[in-house]
Amino acid sequence: MDKLIITAAICGAEVTKDQNPVIPYTIKEIGIEAEKAFLAGASIIHLHVREDDGTPTQDSQRFMACIKEIKNRISDIIIMPSTGGAIGMTDQERLQSIYIEDIEIASLDMGTMNFGDSEIFINTEKTIINFAKEMYKRGIKPELECFDKGMIDTALRLNEKGIIQSPMHFNLVFGVRGGISATTRDLVYLINTLPLNSTYTITGIGQYEMPMAALSIGLGGHVRVGLEDNIYVSKGILAESNAQLVEKVVRIANEMGRDVASPYDTRKILGLK
Numbered sequence: 001m002d003k004l005i006i007t008a009a010i011c012g013a014e015v016t017k018d019q020n021p022v023i024p025y026t027i028k029e030i031g032i033e034a035e036k037a038f039l040a041g042a043s044i045i046h047l048h049v050r051e052d053d054g055t056p057t058q059d060s061q062r063f064m065a066c067i068k069e070i071k072n073r074i075s076d077i078i079i080m081p082s083t084g085g086a087i088g089m090t091d092q093e094r095l096q097s098i099y100i101e102d103i104e105i106a107s108l109d110m111g112t113m114n115f116g117d118s119e120i121f122i123n124t125e126k127t128i129i130n131f132a133k134e135m136y137k138r139g140i141k142p143e144l145e146c147f148d149k150g151m152i153d154t155a156l157r158l159n160e161k162g163i164i165q166s167p168m169h170f171n172l173v174f175g176v177r178g179g180i181s182a183t184t185r186d187l188v189y190l191i192n193t194l195p196l197n198s199t200y201t202i203t204g205i206g207q208y209e210m211p212m213a214a215l216s217i218g219l220g221g222h223v224r225v226g227l228e229d230n231i232y233v234s235k236g237i238l239a240e241s242n243a244q245l246v247e248k249v250v251r252i253a254n255e256m257g258r259d260v261a262s263p264y265d266t267r268k269i270l271g272l273k
């Protein structure tokens, strides 16, 4: 098995300090959370950024400032900007996060879905193709965000057309209301539909974060955790930091005999430039 890549989704676009006061908003808070997550064992930071008041933004300047802050603290960490942004943002707005030098990998959302009780996360095929082409042009590997089986099928179809290149790297997300459920049955089902030469990371939302992580560690997949997906460290207890969630994954991996990947290992496993 490859070493375990741990991605920390430290900020997100939806969660707020009202829900958990340690959600980072400012450039400095984002830098500190990223550094602590790295020291705990994360090699990738999945990055959303905010204005100081918590408003989500895809502004290139703000992304650049946050990336600089993180890289000043840990020079070799891998930063994966979100191109999903927040619900309701335009495509043009969302793409700003990759109009920056030296981005190695970015998220690419593979379909439209209900997102929670009243929102729709819109990713038409035209949008996906446009984003994929832009990433290809810039030498950025897409992490294919799939919240359901049909989104994997879209990735496979665009791969056949040469719009998304092999080997593909997937993030399979379980437990968003509107997406696939967070069950062992569905996790095994989705993994079995992936091309053999692809890599995947698993994200479980809310209470499903650690159970899905443990399954992925055992099966040879990779893991994403962080406050974007889950604000609790255990039932009813708010996480004190992203690092606390990463530490939990490292403990599970240690118990299961899986080594954790450094940024160097991660670049090799994912074939990043």
Ligand code: KMH
Pocket (backbone or CB within 6 Å): 012, 013, 014, 082, 083, 084, 085, 086, 087, 107, 108, 109, 115, 121, 145
């Ligand atoms: N904020 C969600 C609507 C991504 O980063 O690419 C979308 C999201 C996915 O977080």
Ligand code: ZN
Pocket (backbone or CB within 6 Å): 009, 012, 046, 048, 082, 084, 107, 228
């Ligand atoms: Zn995200």
